[in-house]
Amino acid sequence: MLGRKKKMIPKKYVVVMIIILIILILIIFSFMLKGDRKLNPVESFLKDGLVYTEKVVTYPFNYISNKISEYKKLKSVNKDNAVLETSIDRVSSIESENIELRRQLDKLKEELNIDYTLVDYEYLNATVVSRNVGFWYNTITIDKGSYNGVEKDMVVINSKGLIGRIIRTSAFTSDIRLITTSDTNNKISVHISNGDNNLYGLINNYNYSDNLLEVEGISNTKDVTIGDYVYTSGLGGIFPSGILIGTVSEISTDSYDLAKIIKVVPSADFTDINYVSVLKRKSVEE
Amino acid sequence: MIITIIYLIFSFILECFMSNMFSSTFSDISYFTTIYTIIALVIIYPYFYNYKKYYILVLIFGILFDMIYTSTFLLNMIIFLIIAIVIKILNNILSENIIMINLISIVSIILYHILSFVILSLINYGNYDIILLINIITHSLIMTIIYTSVSYFVIKLIFNMFNIKQIK
Numbered sequence: 517m518l519g520r521k522k523k524m525i526p527k528k529y530v531v532v533m534i535i536i537l538i539i540l541i542l543i544i545f546s547f548m549l550k551g552d553r554k555l556n557p558v559e560s561f562l563k564d565g566l567v568y569t570e571k572v573v574t575y576p577f578n579y580i581s582n583k584i585s586e587y588k589k590l591k592s593v594n595k596d597n598a599v600l601e602t603s604i605d606r607v608s609s610i611e612s613e614n615i616e617l618r619r620q621l622d623k624l625k626e627e628l629n630i631d632y633t634l635v636d637y638e639y640l641n642a643t644v645v646s647r648n649v650g651f652w653y654n655t656i657t658i659d660k661g662s663y664n665g666v667e668k669d670m671v672v673i674n675s676k677g678l679i680g681r682i683i684r685t686s687a688f689t690s691d692i693r694l695i696t697t698s699d700t701n702n703k704i705s706v707h708i709s710n711g712d713n714n715l716y717g718l719i720n721n722y723n724y725s726d727n728l729l730e731v732e733g734i735s736n737t738k739d740v741t742i743g744d745y746v747y748t749s750g751l752g753g754i755f756p757s758g759i760l761i762g763t764v765s766e767i768s769t770d771s772y773d774l775a776k777i778i779k780v781v782p783s784a785d786f787t788d789i790n791y792v793s794v795l796k797r798k799s800v801e802e
Numbered sequence: 803m804i805i806t807i808i809y810l811i812f813s814f815i816l817e818c819f820m821s822n823m824f825s826s827t828f829s830d831i832s833y834f835t836t837i838y839t840i841i842a843l844v845i846i847y848p849y850f851y852n853y854k855k856y857y858i859l860v861l862i863f864g865i866l867f868d869m870i871y872t873s874t875f876l877l878n879m880i881i882f883l884i885i886a887i888v889i890k891i892l893n894n895i896l897s898e899n900i901i902m903i904n905l906i907s908i909v910s911i912i913l914y915h916i917l918s919f920v921i922l923s924l925i926n927y928g929n930y931d932i933i934l935l936i937n938i939i940t941h942s943l944i945m946t947i948i949y950t951s952v953s954y955f956v957i958k959l960i961f962n963m964f965n966i967k968q969i970k
Binding site for chain 2: 570646648652653
């Protein structure tokens, strides 16, 4: 009875404190997610460790599936061989044509003062080890990291076209943000090639219900036709020019009927990415 | 305790492994995807007498999920903690059988996606809409039920085999 009464915090202060706490947490999240921060050594170590554990666990499954696909390929090897034999005769002429084109390209680059084109990059092949765990982040992880020379903002492609860019690296892994991410930091400058016409625009959004990228900023859409190829323009500094993004599938106007929107089907199949190439700029000596 | 930790680690690695088997993008979500670690947290809850240990595990795996899979900071840890509290409340209300455990798993997965959706939309991480949220939730249901049901029987069998009633 003689004990002191506990001082109770009024309810309204508790509510205010909770609101402040939520706001603070959201601010922290906002900084942590927006900044594409560097991984600390613990995160880097754990991430690398998990990738190697996963590699060990999946090795038997991968081995069996590889053997099955090898067997399937073996069945059609005779057919493929006949096709290859006919095309092998053309190799030497293509090679000489290639040398001539390379010479012309170097000359044009010198005249136009262009620093980098796709041929100035070397390709670092990597395997995808995990994809989009947690669903909401739209990233994939590859098995090459800073140890292999991968750096933030390097461009990632596969055989069909542009995939995304590196946002984080650990020693032996890297996270890639896919181009199918509709966040405000993910705008890509593109050019649409239609014969002699080169139109420049910006990928501004990704419509995931239709799997279409939306290009804005092109005023003269009369010159754009369905099926035109869309490439990176090289403007903006991150993506080199000439990487295929997709083909034009639709031309429409925005909801206010003011600006034209060009819808593009991505050339890469984002549900079936197993191997990718990271584009690394060739060093000067090379 | 060791069994639950091994099961949690197994489920945690399964996230990475299954994401490769059934890959998902926003435009094409696989019907065989779920958050395996959350299901593991649902399955192991009834075996804990000492809830402090349970919450410590929740925090550890939340941080690991943040560090390894999403490269976020505290986000998944907080979501996992909220889900753990909901799991506790639902376990107090509902009886322990396979149907109710499946129900708790589904509620937990729905809660994970709703919380992720709300937080990521609030901080303007991406342009998500409610249709995407519904799509992700509906596509997660099949695998949630499969993994919960299989885990329920396997974990029960293992605990019976070692004659363990509860973790103190």
